[in-house]
Amino acid sequence: MSDGVTIEFATRITAQCAEIRDLYEIEEYVRQPNEQNLIEFLYDLSAFLLELECPHEELTCGDITTRFSSQSSRDLLSSFLASEVKTARLVTLRKIESGEIVSEKRDLELTPVIDAAFRTLDIPKHTGNVNEWKLLETLRQKTESRVTQSQRNPLFKATLDDKTLPDIEKQCEFFSRDFYNRLLLLNSRLKVTVESFLWNDRLKIHRENIQSILSTRVEEIGKLKANSDIAHLLSANSSLLYIQKASDVSRRNRTKTKQHPLSSGEAPKDRGGRTDEMVGVKQESFKQQQHNYNRQNSHQQNRAKGTFERPKTHEEQVLEQHTSHHGQSWRGGHRGGRGRGGGRGGRGSH
Template sequence: MRRPEPGPELSMEGDVLDTLEALGYDGPLLEEQALIKAVESGLSSPEFSELCIWLGSQIKPLCDLEESISSTAGSEDIESFQLEISGFLKELSCPYSTLISGDIKDRLKKKDDCLKLLLFLSTELQALRILQKKKLKGSQLDKNNEIYQEVQAICDTLCLPKSTTSDIPVVLSHVESKMKDILSKVQNNHIGKPLLKADLSPEQAEQLERINDALCCEYECRRRMLMKRLDVTVQSFGWSDRAKVKTDDIARIYQPKRYALSPKTTITLAHLLAAREDLSKIIRTSSGSTREKTTCAINKVCDLLSVESRLEREVFVPWLCSQIFFFPLFKACF
């Protein structure tokens, strides 16, 4: 592609051509004369309008803009097209005041203004692509670091010496050897049989990951609901006259335990692979053995909590109370 001769009057055209080529644009305006003719015609040039639309379509997904530059249906839509460009530039905080202020009909009549528009959009796209690439690279490094830290934690648990290499497969081979050595010294049924006996293919593992993600979202919603009900229940304890004077005592007991509760689940595919057969045994929440571990003194005042169903009175409240060691709080309130 032939470049313009060096000179102050053609420096902006040269910058635009270089930037468009670097961005991978393969339209007709990569030619010097075609670009000059298009910017002289402004929005009357279909090629100029199409280039603006292409740049806008490339920029929008990279920075999640509300405004966009859409295609025009003819010369009667030029004013609407100018409005779209102005809104798009304002959202991008364009530094060229001539492109975002003044009479809307006069903003792109001059050749220099059209060149400024192309230069701004093309360099903005170039910068956004660089930032996106760095972000993706950084996230991949973070993921690799997280995996390495998990593997290193396994090595620390197994009392393996610090590895001199960061090659994860090599470290995992040392872990496997250590595990085989440990298992050879215990009884055959010490750990139990795995719950999942089949070998997973990469496709099956990905599908299980998606299923787990969906379940985690569902469980998070339920956990948030339970935690909200817990907050409301604790607030109801402060309604009595005796409890109002002990607000600080309630907060001192309750808040540390409340902040320790997280709405997000930590279950991953690794838990499935590590699960043993005894995990599949179903125990009713209302069974005698379970109720022995979930009963507490607060059961005597369940009616004060306005619980709507028998299931909640007999299962939910005792379990919830026992999980956060509610009895000291109950004593502080009453």
Template structure:
């Protein structure tokens, strides 16, 4: 009896992991729920609902004809087991514990229920894999055009962050996303509650809205690339002005060695993509003044504490500038203007 109990407990982990990997989000994947629900057998709506979900997903990727109806109580248990019997016959189930004996008593123990979930999950996993191989090449690969290079780069960065092997151009997209989802769920479950936060984009967008969003993104990229280029040009001009002094001319080589590596790392291009919008959290919508106390805690440095000493007075105050005197150089050099011309005419007459 002890060995049998240990074997049943050993199946719960693989079953829960398989359901999660397949995309099931029901009650059975919650900690401690699977063991309690499968103990009830066909009378449990959660257990029969999970079986029904696996069969519906299996019908979507295969030519399966049979289906399962979730139970609502003990009165539906017999009907459910008869449906399971027909389903397993169509799938050619190799497990005698699920196919031998009376059809209405095969799921009366916990181990048989776990065995059924494991079998249906394995069938669904295999059917999805075969389906992905049968799809046309252009449907199962990450497209190289229409932003495919950007998408592929984001996927590669995500795989590196999760410790997953980077995808290739011929990797099945559906299987890749299922693996990534499983990894993300595992990583998120180990974090304290509230660490990640709620997404900033909380609704789904239609294809037309995504196209419009892409147009807005491109326009903003052009705008901010222009601004970045302007700031980089200002930086170059400022650094050039530092070389004008005699002391700087003597240290020009040393200044260049320090500045050029930093300058090479500056680019007018932007690294902001639409994928960053999907990963943005709600806290990014909170606007904080750059001079606020919370911001200064992260931006303050030792340079801010240095006080400048006395500097030469360069003047330039408008109130201390005397207005210029009006000069009549034109009349003095021209010889008298209109009256002189008039006198010359009178003399000729």
């Protein structure tokens, strides 16, 4: 660098010029300096000062290589640019407050939220430059009117403070994980259901088309956001307590048939699928494995012989138990009677 101008000093000057350029929206700019482009940096700075109509001749006139060699000239340059930064900030702030300009670089995270709120409340989009405070007031009035018309009770009625906030955030994280697990479960069920239909010979010719539609639906489900925060918790109301099953009769007007078992309107069995109750498959013990192995061998032997033994009923087991002694009936001997013997009052002969 030239005499008196260092990299640190030039970098600080460049940052001040960049902020002034953004606030005033001027075309001149000062490039980031290094050891090789010192002359370019000084020329850019000189043109930028002329654009700002700098009143100090020692900063805008004279040899450009020695213009900022003295400490006093560098201090004067820093002081002038600092005052210009403050002035540019005040001018821009007044323009924003008066509605003359609407900054597109501030509140980038909040703007989509406010835009979504306006669409939800059916507030028409304003044209031209409108004071943002008036927009927020319109949003507040519309929201209060909607809340007044709603008769539902909120689910969350506790007071938010520093003590309860951590627990509430943990609960919101649990909701997010549970919702994400449900999305995964929904995708799995959707794939399994489609695969079960593709076993049909009539649908095999449409396999590619069905798979294409399935991949599109799975991709759409995957784009759903599973993030739950305090805003969702505060907006929850009592309507969420009413659960309507997807297999409800009122929702099946177009799918009911005489052959369908659900057409009678009976409540279907609980199929489970709750993410907080799902557990992995338990590993079989050695005793269970041996029992299953014996059953399989017995089935294979009977199949090879072509004989399959029907399990005996309870009546057959009782009858077999009482007739197992020498082929006698449980009522008595061969000549059976009502007594213990063979005749009406005597003993039976063996």
